[in-house]
Amino acid sequence: MPDDRVELNISHESTPEPNLSDYIPSDHQKHLTTLRALRLHAGQPDDELRSLNEVSEEQVKLLEHQVEAAYRALFEMDGKALFADEVGLGKTIETGIVLKEMHYRDTVDSVLVLTPAQLAKQWQGELREKFGLDFICNYDSDFVDFASHDRVISSIDTAKSERYRHQVVSKDWDVLVLDEAHYVKNEETDRYDLIRDLSYDYAFFLTATPIQNEVSDLYNIVSLLRPGVFGTYEGFRRRFVDDQQETLDNRKELQEKLREVMVRNTRDDTDIDFTDREIETKRFEPTQEETELYDAVSEYVQEEYSQNAGQKLVLMTLQKEVVSSPEALKRTAEKQMEEGTAVESRIRGIIEKADAVDEVTKLQRLDEIVAEARENVEKGRVIVFTQFRATQRAVIDRLQEQGDTTHEFNGSLSSEEKEDVVDNFREEGGVMVTTDSMSEGRNLQFCNVMVNYDLPWNPMRVEQRIGRVHRIGQDRRVYIFNLALKDTVEEYVLDKLYHKIDLFEQSVGELSSILTRLEDSGEGFEEEVFELLVNADSEVNLENNFEEMAVDLNEQKEIANKVEEFNTDVFSSFELGGDDD
Amino acid sequence: MTEASVGVTMERVKELTKTYLDTIGADVHEASEDRLRVSLPEGGVLSRGFSEIVFGEKDTNDDAVAVGPETEFFRRLVEEATEEQRFGKVDISEVAETELPVWITEGDVSVRSYEFVPYYDRTAVVVLFSVSVETVSEYETELLHAVAVDTRSNEVLHGMEDALLEGIEEEPGAAEVDVDEQRLNDAVEAAAIEVEQEVMPEIEEIRDKASKAAAVEMKEYRSLQEELLSERREEAEDIRKKIQEATETAEKTEERGERLAALREREELSDKLEDIETEIEEIESERSEDYPEKRREVYDRHSVDVRIEPASVTVVSYEKGDLVVETSSDKLTFDYATGVGVTEDIDNIPESVR
Numbered sequence: 001m002p003d004d005r006v007e008l009n010i011s012h013e014s015t016p017e018p019n020l021s022d023y024i025p026s027d028h029q030k031h032l033t034t035l036r037a038l039r040l041h042a043g044q045p046d047d048e049l050r051s052l053n054e055v056s057e058e059q060v061k062l063l064e065h066q067v068e069a070a071y072r073a074l075f076e077m078d079g080k081a082l083f084a085d086e087v088g089l090g091k092t093i094e095t096g097i098v099l100k101e102m103h104y105r106d107t108v109d110s111v112l113v114l115t116p117a118q119l120a121k122q123w124q125g126e127l128r129e130k131f132g133l134d135f136i137c138n139y140d141s142d143f144v145d146f147a148s149h150d151r152v153i154s155s156i157d158t159a160k161s162e163r164y165r166h167q168v169v170s171k172d173w174d175v176l177v178l179d180e181a182h183y184v185k186n187e188e189t190d191r192y193d194l195i196r197d198l199s200y201d202y203a204f205f206l207t208a209t210p211i212q213n214e215v216s217d218l219y220n221i222v223s224l225l226r227p228g229v230f231g232t233y234e235g236f237r238r239r240f241v242d243d244q245q246e247t248l249d250n251r252k253e254l255q256e257k258l259r260e261v262m263v264r265n266t267r268d269d270t271d272i273d274f275t276d277r278e279i280e281t282k283r284f285e286p287t288q289e290e291t292e293l294y295d296a297v298s299e300y301v302q303e304e305y306s307q308n309a310g311q312k313l314v315l316m317t318l319q320k321e322v323v324s325s326p327e328a329l330k331r332t333a334e335k336q337m338e339e340g341t342a343v344e345s346r347i348r349g350i351i352e353k354a355d356a357v358d359e360v361t362k363l364q365r366l367d368e369i370v371a372e373a374r375e376n377v378e379k380g381r382v383i384v385f386t387q388f389r390a391t392q393r394a395v396i397d398r399l400q401e402q403g404d405t406t407h408e409f410n411g412s413l414s415s416e417e418k419e420d421v422v423d424n425f426r427e428e429g430g431v432m433v434t435t436d437s438m439s440e441g442r443n444l445q446f447c448n449v450m451v452n453y454d455l456p457w458n459p460m461r462v463e464q465r466i467g468r469v470h471r472i473g474q475d476r477r478v479y480i481f482n483l484a485l486k487d488t489v490e491e492y493v494l495d496k497l498y499h500k501i502d503l504f505e506q507s508v509g510e511l512s513s514i515l516t517r518l519e520d521s522g523e524g525f526e527e528e529v530f531e532l533l534v535n536a537d538s539e540v541n542l543e544n545n546f547e548e549m550a551v552d553l554n555e556q557k558e559i560a561n562k563v564e565e566f567n568t569d570v571f572s573s574f575e576l577g578g579d580d581d
Numbered sequence: 582m583t584e585a586s587v588g589v590t591m592e593r594v595k596e597l598t599k600t601y602l603d604t605i606g607a608d609v610h611e612a613s614e615d616r617l618r619v620s621l622p623e624g625g626v627l628s629r630g631f632s633e634i635v636f637g638e639k640d641t642n643d644d645a646v647a648v649g650p651e652t653e654f655f656r657r658l659v660e661e662a663t664e665e666q667r668f669g670k671v672d673i674s675e676v677a678e679t680e681l682p683v684w685i686t687e688g689d690v691s692v693r694s695y696e697f698v699p700y701y702d703r704t705a706v707v708v709l710f711s712v713s714v715e716t717v718s719e720y721e722t723e724l725l726h727a728v729a730v731d732t733r734s735n736e737v738l739h740g741m742e743d744a745l746l747e748g749i750e751e752e753p754g755a756a757e758v759d760v761d762e763q764r765l766n767d768a769v770e771a772a773a774i775e776v777e778q779e780v781m782p783e784i785e786e787i788r789d790k791a792s793k794a795a796a797v798e799m800k801e802y803r804s805l806q807e808e809l810l811s812e813r814r815e816e817a818e819d820i821r822k823k824i825q826e827a828t829e830t831a832e833k834t835e836e837r838g839e840r841l842a843a844l845r846e847r848e849e850l851s852d853k854l855e856d857i858e859t860e861i862e863e864i865e866s867e868r869s870e871d872y873p874e875k876r877r878e879v880y881d882r883h884s885v886d887v888r889i890e891p892a893s894v895t896v897v898s899y900e901k902g903d904l905v906v907e908t909s910s911d912k913l914t915f916d917y918a919t920g921v922g923v924t925e926d927i928d929n930i931p932e933s934v935r
Contacts, residue, residue: 005792006716006883008784012773013890028755031669031895033604035749036597037662038709038892042586042725053653078794079717079882107715201717201882228801232808 047075049097051104059443060130061473062097065270065577066090069263070097077261079202080225082181084210084264084576087564089272090472091206092123094263095177096131098204103133108174108202110150111135114195115179117155118460123179124153129442146171156183160194173200181205182212185220195224209567210262215241215248226261248570255574264576266568275474277466279504281482283491284361293353294488297322297329298533300346305534316530321388323490324454325362325395326354328388362453362483363398369481370404370431373449379429380405381447385465386454387436395433395453405430411437418442436461438468445474451481455490457529459503463511466504480504489533496546497529501553583742585709585727589650595636598648598655601662616645663892670896672756673741674699676748677899677920684930685906694907697917699900704732704758705920706765707745708772711892712780714787716885718794722787725892726780728772729920732764732896735771744920745897756898769891777889788885795883802875806864813861820854 044050049071055062066089073081073094083091102108113135115123120137127133136143138154146152146159146167156178159168176198178184184191205225211217219236222229230236240254241247248254286294301315314332321328333347333354366384374380386392389410396406407425409418409432425432426446436456438444450469456462470478482504484490498504503511532549536542587593599617602609608620617634633645634654648654679697686692712724729741745753827847834840867873897920904917916925 004796006788006795006880006885008788008885008887010777010887010889012777013888027666028669028671030604030666031671031893032749032752033597033600033662034665034667034669035709035746035893035895036600037659037665038711038725039585039587039746040589040593040597041659041663042711042723043588046722047720050656053656074720078798079720105713105721107713107721199878226798226801228798228805231805232812234812235808 047071049074049101051101052097054104055097055100055131060093060096062093063090063270063272063472065265066093067097068577069094069265070101072263073204074098074101080261081203082205082207082210082222082225082262084207084262084571086264086266086568087208088274088472089265089267089270091208092126092179093130095204095206096127096133099127099133099175099177100131102175102202110171110173111152111175111177112146112159112168112173112198112200113153113177113179114156114159115153116183117157119179120153120155122464125442127153156191156194160190165194169194169197169199171199173198175202175204176200178203178205181207181221182209182217184224185210185212185217187220187224192220192224209563211567211570212563215570222258222261229257229261251573255576258574258576262576264571264574266571266577269577272472274472275470275477277470277478277480277505279480279482281484281494281499281504282365283484283486283494284365286361286485286488287357287359289353289357290361290485291487293326293329293350293357294322294485296350296353298489300350302534304343312527312530315534316526319489319530319533320454320457321391323485323488324386324388325360325391326357327394328390330354331388331390360394361485363395365483366395366451366453367398367402369449369451370399374404377449380431381425381429382431382449382451383425383438383444383447383469384431384433384451384453385436385438386433387456388454389435391454392433392435399431399433407432409434409438411435436465438465442468443471443473444468445471448474448476449479449481451483453483455482455484455493455498457489457493457526459498459501459511459525462498462503489529492533492542492546493529496543496550497553500550501557583727583746585725585742585746589655591636591649594648594650594655597662598634598636598658601658601665604662604665667893668895669893670756670758670898671745671748672754672898673744673748674898674900674919676751676753677744679904679917679919680922681904681906682915682923691909692906693909696905697900697902697919698905699902699919701901702758703899703901703918704756704760705729705738705741705897705899706732706760706768706772707742707895707897708769708776708891709893710773710776711890712776712784713888713890714784714885715888716787716791716794717883718791719787724780724783726776728775728779729897730768730772730775732760732768735768737771737775738918738921740922741897741899741918741920745895756896758896758898760896765894765896769894773889773891780889784885784887791883791885795880798879798883799872799876802872802879803868806868806872810861810864810868813857813864817854817857817861820850820857824850824854 049067052062052067065085069083069085073083083094085091085094099111102111113123113127120139124135124137127135133151135151135153136149138152138158143149143152146154146164158164176195178195184195186192203225205221207221210221216233216237219230219233223233230240240250242249297318301319304311305315314336317332318329321332330351333351337344337347337351370380370382373382384395386395392408392410396408399406405428407421407428407430409421413421421432422442422444425444432444432447447469450465452462452465456465466478466480482494484494528549532542532545536545599609602617602619602621606622610618612618612633615636619632619634621632634648635643635645636648639645639647646654648658679695681692681695707727707729710726710728712726714722714724727742727746729738729745730736731738824847827843827850831840831843831847834843867875899919899921901916901918901924904915904923906913906915913931915923915930918924
């Protein structure tokens with residue numbers, strides 16, 4: 001019989017190195033104070049979250065249910081927990097608190113965060129901005145591989161890919177975080193195999209909907225985390241699932257078992273009030289010059305793509321830029337000319353058309369919004385999002401010409417500079433013009449007016465933009481202005497897609513459950529929009545294609561809503577949140 | 582060796598706050614028992630945004646910073662103060678009182694007077710060790726233990742650490758001693774060995790709990806496998822019955838198509854049975870050895886990691902000499918050291934005074 005005690009590993013650290021020659025007598029009082037402080041520091045209870053004070057309130061306002069969830073996960077669940085709060089209550093924050101505490105106490109070295117591809121960068125941004133935790137993401141240019149980095153955020157599909165799987169499973173991770181964990185519920189999949197084969201000490205899984213299709217899904221997800229807690233699948237069904245498999249039996253016993261491994265807070269438990277959101281979509285008639293430019297670019301893109309699909313990325317960019325600003329378009333077009341990668345005469349024609357645009361319609365409309373905000377909003381704060389640097393510059397130039405206070409935020413700034421820009425915006429007010437590099441993690445709840453100067457074709461980006469101003473902690477009504485030119489791709493994306501799925505109305509966090517479903521079927525959203533656009537042979541056809549895409553999206557949304565409702569219903573009588581005391 | 586942590590009371594909060602502000606060069610004026618007016622020097626985390634401190638609760642309109650055991654301000658202050666100066670030199674002879682040993686004070690001998698006569702100056706190190714014990718079921722337990730070691734002999738000096746910690750409040754002076762760096766490092770090393778031995782009972786206690794948590798997980802796993810085994814056996818029995826039925830059908834029937842179908846079904850069932858029997862064999866084989874792979878995985882995950890780190894090193898100057906005790910009938914002399922007490926081997930002490 002082997003020894004039934006766990007291993008004991010003792011290490012001696014050598015710091016601090018006493019250096020006699022550095023000692024000066026005036027340090028004496030300081031040393032006595034340090035001794036006193038060390039004794040008091042050690043007198044703090046071990047089971048408290050010591051790093052909470054290190055979290056900046058300006059970046060994230062921690063709520064009681066989040067702190068309680070993190071506490072239970074860390075101290076009461078043997079290091080394996082399923083965060084299953086309803087959408088929008090901050091499961092990422094709960095995980096962030098746990099990771100922050102572990103980092104603060106220096107108890108873990110290697111951390112692997114696995115997420116759906118769409119959310120990887122957002123996780124990276126949130127952990128950095130809100131908790132000061134730096135992770136490398138598999139989409140970063142300096143990502144080498146899983147063996148070379150200790151703190152990694154990766155899409156689960158990259159981690160399970162043939163190229164990396166061996167590395168990922170052969171490393172001993174201190175912590176594993178699995179977001180949208182319901183996507184590994186099926187034990188027949190590669191994803192399930194990957195998680196099962198990983199080696200880790202602590203594991204934190206996240207999902208708002210542990211049950212996707214049937215209550216037995218709960219079995220797989222919990223068993224992956226804690227094998228044996230429910231016995232066999234058949235045993236689980238016999239004990240806890242009724243014949244129709246619609247509801248759960250033996251609820252008291254099940255609740256006790258679930259409490260060992262799962263935390264679930266509901267909106268009703270938390271008393272969180274989300275403020276109203278007012279959306280105003282403004283469609284403007286483009287000028288004659290803008291229409292001519294748009295038509296010329298669209299025609300060029302369509303023809304070029306039919307001849308050379310390898311140019312997809314640059315053509316897609318041109319198509320997006322033409323509705324953003326003539327400046328953005330010109331920058332890419334001129335680069336194409338310099339590189340000799342395009343038909344020179346046609347590109348030259350496009351540049352000439354861009355030069356011919358004297359008055360930019362969107363800029364005029366933006367002026368009106370900014371003027372109104374100046375009158376009615378605290379410090380006239382408005383945040384303007386655009387996808388392109390050149391557009392950002394053009395917008396700032398225009399606002400400055402008019403004497404507006406502006407703040408420029410983009411990915412070229414260092415972390416410190418970014419902090420300063422946001423601080424100045426808070427203090428001075430005025431207009432912050434930002435690219436989507438702002439979207440990841442940073443909170444700007446002190447501002448309640450945002451403008452989508454152009455619209456990303458990926459709705460996740462739009463949600464991330466909204467999430468900067470409209471999250472827990474925003475105490476005022478939020479105003480969102482969408483600017484779009486009529487009869488352009490923007491209008492299709494807005495009308496046919498975003499409004500159909502109520503993108504601007506839904507609460508932050510909801511979209512990921514829709515989109516991760518789409519990702520599951522392997523579709524890239526932006527590319528799909530582009531394909532629809534360039535492959536349509538008539539306007540009617542184009543409209544129908546967008547309509548179909550909207551129907552698909554809506555179906556996914558309905559499924560996601562039903563799944564959410566089902567979970568709410570199934571867990572309705574369970575007490576899985578924090579303790580009442 | 583001694584457990585060095587102390588509870589965070591309001592009294593201690595006040596004391597450390599005042600001392601620390603004073604240490605960093607702040608001008609501190611006590612406006613009342615619970616209120617300090619503070620003028621801070623430039624720089625430092627605490628130098629921004631306050632000029633008054635109130636201990637305990639404050640009124641809504643009060644601009645002062647409220648400070649108490651659980652306030653952010655105090656936690657930050659403690660964090661900062663622990664980093665201030667982790668190495669120091671203290672002369673303990675000023676604050677360590679000469680004490681009679683317990684076997685005299687609690688014995689029958691009547692003491693008329695006693696006096697410590699120092700002969701030699703000695704140095705020791707008192708090291709505060711931070712001991713972090715981490716395991717998944719409890720997360721982290723942190724201990725702070727103090728150990729004193731003579732720098733010349735590397736002998737552990739029991740009681741010296743208490744004398745230093747208790748003496749801090751009396752503000753002992755700085756020691757004017759130099760210790761060879763190698764000697765100092767050797768002494769710290771000796772202290773580390775001592776602390777490891779001394780904290781072992783506490784660590785073993787945590788290890789026991791971790792082992793119990795691992796055992797529970799293994800028990801769950803064993804029970805899962807038992808359940809699985811019993812399900813598989815039932816399944817195998819069902820299939821055997823079906824094979825028997827298929828065999829009977831094949832033997833009885835005269836219709837060729839039906840017979841072929843029955844034989845095909847029997848073949849499929851036999852394949853299935855073989856798979857299940859293989860699975861049963863695998864589980865049984867694993868079970869006979871108590872699931873070694875799973876066991877390793879579970880016990881590894883619950884292993885206890887201990888990290889022992891010197892948090893502070895204090896060079897202490899002390900004196901060695903004689904303790905002269907005058908009783909009603911006698912004058913006795915014992916080897917004695919400040920902070921440690923009588924160091925004489927107990928066997929050398931006459932039974933009459935023990």
